[in-house]
Amino acid sequence: MDISLLAQFTVNGLMLGMMYALVAVGFTLFFGVLDIIVFSHGDVVMVGAFAALTGHYWLTGIYPDMSMWVELFFISCISIITVAAFGMIMAKTMILRLRSASPLNTLLATMMLGTVLREAVRLFFPGGSNPKPFPVLLPDISASFGDFTLRFDSVILFVLGALLIVSLHLLITKTKLGMAIRAVAQDEETARLMGVNFTLIVLITFAIGSAVAAFAGVMNGLYYNEINFGMGLLLGAIGFSAAIIGGLGNIYGAILGGFLFAGLQTLGAVAMPFASAYKDVFAFGVVILIMAWKPTGLIAEKTSERV
């Protein structure tokens, strides 16, 4: 195959992988601290994108001449803060309350919450049932090498995503908060005996996971220049799969899983150029095979550190 085409596929795959990794990290964090699956997480990504869009409408209404960078900064902050707060409220009012019931109840409740979020945006966001254009907030510069075009905005998004993952890694491994999150993930009751405020740590974990999802939503909007109320459905399924194949509860596994899934999709598109619409079918099919081969995930729990 043509080298420039290969480069193009690789870059696109890396971009997708970063987005999936950011979503998968949330699934794995929540599973880590509470042993539950928060099925609405994909739709939270969508809410993050729409929160940013709302911020865009609001800010450009007040300051029409705002520079791209300033606006990007502010709408990202608006999205991240709103969604982090939403995550905490969801944890406090719903997920912590469901703790005494079976984890299946949480799965079902969050699945319904996802539907509520989707439908709420569709019904109440102005023109919410149609795809909405997302503002272009990154310079439209690109470098061409033969047939291969490297978009500058993709590079920026990728770097920002990578920085976010590195900060998350440092937070979990190097800070006292991170140590408390790891302690709760390994043994909730003993963590409490050490003086960890369990409820607070759960709320903070949900704020962090949701904030990362919000960023993934903004990234998605900037990359595709379009968002829609249903975008979280597939993103959620992919993020969940990525977390599973990486080994649920393991952050690095989730990141690996995200890139792996994007790699599979890209491979599917390359290998079957006649039927690239089937790339998701191919990728999910391979995920099923991986699950059969390594039921506890690619990074086995034994050798890896959970959360």
Place this chain on the structure above:
Amino acid sequence: MQRALSIRNVYTAYGKADVLSGVDIEILPKKITCLLGSNGAGKSTLIRSILGLTPPREGEIIFEGLPISGHPTHSVVAKGIACIPEGRRVFPKMTVKDNLLMGAYLESSEKKIKMNMGKVFEIFPRLEERQEQLAGTMSGGEQAMVSIGRGLMSSPKLLIIDEPSLGLSPALVSENFRIIRKINDAGTAVFLVEQNVRQTLAISHYGYVLSQGRVTAQGTAEELKTSDEVQQAYFG
């Protein structure tokens, strides 16, 4: 008489069934107070009640003159009570050092943390050698060291130790009891919950016997050694 912790008329239930029915226990400062009892007597429930993991439905628990019953676990711990839980419960995927640091989670002074860690390493030199090892990969005896060391990291006023002899070889059990004695000599009040009657009474000052959720005997260690209750229950 001065007290470190008073448990007054405590009833604790799981669901509707009372596991503790009116327990009164006084834990003395700077002494080792022990609680003896067979499986299912309610020993672990009593510890859970003190620590706020299973709050009592009735009765009072008072630590240094202030009520703590019904308080969340982290605020009970913040008052100066530490626990070495049954079965050691080390954080398996953390290093020995991180396990110890978790013990000092509520301690903000770096200097104090360092000092306490130094003390722990003095008692257990092996932990200093193994600082970077994941606690889950250690032997049972070594994990017991981690768990005890972790309990000392907050320099607690009261240390609750739940069945330290469980699952350890006789040699290690003796070693652990010797260390508990040493911890107490340094001024920490100890509440020792055990099934191992002989060795427990050998190091304790005062003791209680719990049976079916009630205190059935109490007295100094000497008194308990000769009491009919204990004789019948444990020595046949």
